[in-house]
Amino acid sequence: MVKVKRKPLEEIAESVKGYTKILNVGCGGCVSVCLAGGQREVKTTNAELTLLFEEKGINSRVDGYTVERQCNAACLEELDDLVVRYDCLLSMACGAGVQMLAERYPSKPVFPAQNTVAIGVDREIGVYEEKCRACGRCVLAYTGGIWIPCAWNDIYIRLKQQNRLDDIKKIHLAMEWQNSTPRTIVQPQYEHLYAKEEK
Amino acid sequence: MKAGSHLEKILRAGHFAFTGEIGPPRGTNVEDVRKKARFLKGNVDMANITDNQTAVVRMSSWATSLIVMQEGVEPNYQMVCRDRNRLAMQADILGAYALGIRNILALSGDHQQFGDHPFAKGVYDIDSIQLVNMIKTMRDEGKFQSGGDISGPPKMFIGAAANPFADPLEWRVHRLAKKIEAGADFIQTQCIFNMARFREWIKQADDMGLTEKVYILAGITPMKSIGMARYMQKKVPGMDVPEEIIKRLKGVDKKQVADEGIKIACEQIQELKETKGVAGVHLMAIEWEHKVPEIAERAGMLPRPVVEDDEPSAQDDKKE
Ligand code: SF4
Numbered sequence: 001m002v003k004v005k006r007k008p009l010e011e012i013a014e015s016v017k018g019y020t021k022i023l024n025v026g027c028g029g030c031v032s033v034c035l036a037g038g039q040r041e042v043k044t045t046n047a048e049l050t051l052l053f054e055e056k057g058i059n060s061r062v063d064g065y066t067v068e069r070q071c072n073a074a075c076l077e078e079l080d081d082l083v084v085r086y087d088c089l090l091s092m093a094c095g096a097g098v099q100m101l102a103e104r105y106p107s108k109p110v111f112p113a114q115n116t117v118a119i120g121v122d123r124e125i126g127v128y129e130e131k132c133r134a135c136g137r138c139v140l141a142y143t144g145g146i147w148i149p150c151a152w153n154d155i156y157i158r159l160k161q162q163n164r165l166d167d168i169k170k171i172h173l174a175m176e177w178q179n180s181t182p183r184t185i186v187q188p189q190y191e192h193l194y195a196k197e198e199k
Numbered sequence: 200m201k202a203g204s205h206l207e208k209i210l211r212a213g214h215f216a217f218t219g220e221i222g223p224p225r226g227t228n229v230e231d232v233r234k235k236a237r238f239l240k241g242n243v244d245m246a247n248i249t250d251n252q253t254a255v256v257r258m259s260s261w262a263t264s265l266i267v268m269q270e271g272v273e274p275n276y277q278m279v280c281r282d283r284n285r286l287a288m289q290a291d292i293l294g295a296y297a298l299g300i301r302n303i304l305a306l307s308g309d310h311q312q313f314g315d316h317p318f319a320k321g322v323y324d325i326d327s328i329q330l331v332n333m334i335k336t337m338r339d340e341g342k343f344q345s346g347g348d349i350s351g352p353p354k355m356f357i358g359a360a361a362n363p364f365a366d367p368l369e370w371r372v373h374r375l376a377k378k379i380e381a382g383a384d385f386i387q388t389q390c391i392f393n394m395a396r397f398r399e400w401i402k403q404a405d406d407m408g409l410t411e412k413v414y415i416l417a418g419i420t421p422m423k424s425i426g427m428a429r430y431m432q433k434k435v436p437g438m439d440v441p442e443e444i445i446k447r448l449k450g451v452d453k454k455q456v457a458d459e460g461i462k463i464a465c466e467q468i469q470e471l472k473e474t475k476g477v478a479g480v481h482l483m484a485i486e487w488e489h490k491v492p493e494i495a496e497r498a499g500m501l502p503r504p505v506v507e508d509d510e511p512s513a514q515d516d517k518k519e
């Protein structure tokens with residue numbers, strides 16, 4: 001899943017300073033799994049922010065609300081009536097969630113509370129490791145399921161064990177990077193619904 | 200002839216090549232480059248011009264190559280995959296060729312995280328094998344990587360690097376085979392200190408018929424001090440410095456250490472000259488360019504052979 005790390009409190013405070021009523025929106029998806037942006041983390045972040053505001057004599061209030069997933073418009077519906085009561089939104093979701101909020105509430109300033117880091121795996125509780133950069137042309141088929149070009153030693157050992165060394169003896173053509181423009185994914189079984197009308 | 204560079208002529212004529220290296224300055228000090236080039240002139244067949252070596256910013260490789268050419272030394276233009284994408288690479292290759300550069304060495308490049316701008320974006324659009332292949336396609340088919348036609352293809356003599364010492368050892372020679380298949384005309388190896396391991400690698404390459412297909416130049420670096428030897432042993436990845444080397448350096452008087460380092464290098468060069476499959480030596484005297492004339496002399500590499508500027512002959516069928 002998507003792995004994120006919360007921005008330093010000072011940075012968050014700096015971005016929302018000047019707004020009196022702040023709504024911090026959590027996400028029950030990936031960021032909740034990696035223990036950074038779910039209901040619980042919204043609560044602690046708000047407590048820390050409130051304390052900081054008090055210390056600095058800033059007259060702002062921050063409330064929290066966590067949706068099931070921030071990257072789906074249907075999940076945001078329940079926020080519509082709430083959002084109007086606030087001056088700005090803080091998002092505890094990944095970058096996709098932040099953008100979804102900003103798109104749905106174009107008149108409200110939306111600020112990210114996270115640094116979105118990677119697509120990764122869970123190692124220990126609270127420990128995550130990057131595994132994919134969403135290049136859009138997965139090469140794992142011939143690297144024995146190991147990513148990162150410099151891991152050749154590991155790749156070699158695994159392929160040798162699987163008797164598949166021929167996979168890396170071949171020359172592979174230059175990558176066709178798919179991740180340099182924003183992509184939209186339509187699954188094949190739904191393509192017919194969105195087929196462009198021919199003129 | 201594929202490119203007609205001086206290096207290519209030397210190798211095709213069957214001479215044992217002797218090449219050097221120049222690191223561009225951390226600024227615009229042209230005189231510094233010229234001085235280094237003068238030490239190499241007539242003592243080596245060509246000189247590698249490094250490209251932001253160790254991921255530290257320096258004067259660009261192509262510009263330094265041109266200055267070196269003005270001093271009468273043929274450059275080997277190094278290009279790393281770390282700093283440019285395929286558009287910039289191809290543009291630079293065209294420009295370098297247009298200005299008279301005829302040798303190029305395709306490298307991955309040390310990771311930016313170890314250099315002076317650790318937060319720079321590493322490009323790695325294509326890897327070093329794909330770079331070799333791209334230059335070959337530009338030269339032999341007159342096509343860009345995209346397939347588009349080049350008017351006036353760049354005729355480069357294409358080099359690639361090989362490290363006989365990195366793990367997994369048994370994979371090294373296959374990686375060499377891949378670089379040859381991709382289009383490398385010559386190979387320059389990582390600095391060799393472990394001669395036993397190198398002998399094994401070159402024998403494997405020879406047994407696979409690879410030394411017939413490519414010219415292999417063995418990399419030699421003279422040790423300047425015990426500290427340098429230790430540093431290379433412990434800190435430089437992919438480097439194999441056996442304890443015997445350090446023992447030998449420690450065994451001589453303090454004032455004699457650098458001389459002992461040169462002595463070791465010369466002995467290595469002598470042996471490599473007799474080793475089947477080795478077509479030459481690439482001397483990397485890092486910030487020690489002024490010692491190159493002495494090393495060349497002591498290693499018996501002088502005078503450098505003169506090759507005629509003649510047209511391609513029957514010789515050329517070999518290794519085409
Ligand atoms: S908004 Fe981001 S963190 Fe939340 S579920 Fe969607 S992808 Fe995961």
Ligand code: SF4
Pocket residue numbers: 131132133134135136137138139140147148
């Ligand atoms: S090859 Fe591409 S898609 Fe596959 S794991 Fe790596 S970045 Fe992700």
